[in-house]
Amino acid sequence: MYLYHFGIRELPFTLTPNTSYYFGLPSHKEAIQVLSTALMSGEGFIKVTGEVGAGKTLICRKLLNELPDGFVTAYIPNPYLSPAELRRSVAAELNVDLPEGTDTQEFTQLIQQRLVEIHKQHKNAVLIIDEAQALPDESIEALRLMTNLETESQKLLQVVLFGQPELDEKLRQPKLRQLLQRITFSYKLKLMDADQLYQYVRHRMAVAGYRIEGLFDEACCELLHKASGGTPRIVNVLCHKSLMLAYGEGVQKITPQHVKAAIDDTEAAIPINKKKRWAWVPTSLFAAASVLALAITSIHMNFDFLGSGWIK
Known part of the structure; x- marks a missing residue:
């Protein structure tokens, strides 16, 4: 999906409990x-x-x-x-x-x-x-x-x-x-405060192989905290969707707009926009991300056929 785009080895925000991502809150x-x-x-x-x-x-x-x-x-x-x-x-x-x-x-x-x-x-x-x-x-x-x-x-x-x-x-x-x-x-168990959430997101990205600072800045993490209440599972869902949105746009940094769109698209999140001004964004951007992923997959498949000798 967005692994190559962000230069990471694996999805950093899956919902499966993985002890290799243990942060030590x-x-x-x-x-x-x-x-x-x-x-x-x-x-x-x-x-x-x-x-x-x-x-x-x-x-x-x-x-x-x-x-x-x-x-x-x-x-x-x-x-x-x-x-x-x-x-x-x-x-x-x-x-x-x-x-x-x-x-x-x-x-x-x-x-x-x-x-x-x-x-x-x-x-x-x-x-x-x-x-x-x-x-x-x-x-x-x-x-x-x-x-x-x-x-x-x-x-x-x-x-x-x-x-x-x-x-x-x-x-x-x-x-x-x-x-x-x-x-x-x-x-x-207690839930995360805003600073712990910021460190938690950085940690998971680093474990996945991300080596650049500032992908999710403090403003984004503040929104994540308001919408999740500090619940790690909801943070994972919102971060994953935010990464998908950035990938769909072809940009290398998560913005508050990406996070707000992810929040509006997540039923478990605490709403932060009364009128949900971003409600149109998830559909269009998630669709764009999906189309782009399919296109990249198709290209890789064609290269595989060429390399294997099926197409000459």
């Missing part, structure tokens, strides 16, 4: 520090919450990548599971073979055997659940019962919950108060 660093401290101290339940797009999954993956060898991890990214499905998922992650028809008591025995085995190896078992707000109430209770497995001095299974603010509301239900009381460490 203060809030993210604090969350990882809290998680590391809690896990090293052997705490049972740890909770990290944040708004949609705040970077929870990125932190989750970074934690998985950086846990030392003394931890055996089980990771569940999509926890909308019944208690039986949750037990099977945990067993599979811990390499426990559950025969068909295994009931709760048999599951508990097999899991306990595996956790004791891990403990004898002087390791800690950690269950990490992303999007934990999606856990049904019955599955949360099943999860609590799993953590009852312990030695005289230590829990055999630690649990880290990543979730949206709805997770806090769910856990405040009276019927889930037993699990709420077991959460010893928790952290709430």
Whole structure:
């Protein structure tokens, strides 16, 4: 698309959490520090919450990548599971073979055997659940019962919950108060301020291979902050569209007009123009960018045919 135009190796603002683009925002660093401290101290339940797009999954993956060898991890990214499905998922992650028809008591025995085995190896078992707000109430209770497995001095299974603010509301239900009381460490992610956003955008462009200063200036980043509220995911969407618009115009610098057009074209963005004066721009410029991309692709394809001998 616009890689060659800006001289970068890869798209810098994709929505897929990529730890190679981890910036180390203060809030993210604090969350990882809290998680590391809690896990090293052997705490049972740890909770990290944040708004949609705040970077929870990125932190989750970074934690998985950086846990030392003394931890055996089980990771569940999509926890909308019944208690039986949750037990099977945990067993599979811990390499426990559950025969068909295994009931709760048999599951508990097999899991306990595996956790004791891990403990004898002087390791800690950690269950990490992303999007934990999606856990049904019955599955949360099943999860609590799993953590009852312990030695005289230590829990055999630690649990880290990543979730949206709805997770806090769910856990405040009276019927889930037993699990709420077991959460010893928790952290709430903060969104970026304007200066952090400016540094964040520069960082991602640099990781992608951009070597020139000032592509997104402070005025552009101020608009990005107003429209995103400091949410990294929305910033990524707006930056990607702004780059597309600049590419469509054939220019090498992002202007406030590009950012405003991207904002008007993004439903998740906070509107900054009451009358949306730029509403016509995205359609025309995105179309131009698409036509130009197709033309460049066509040229490359023709060169490929010439080089391969199909056209003489």
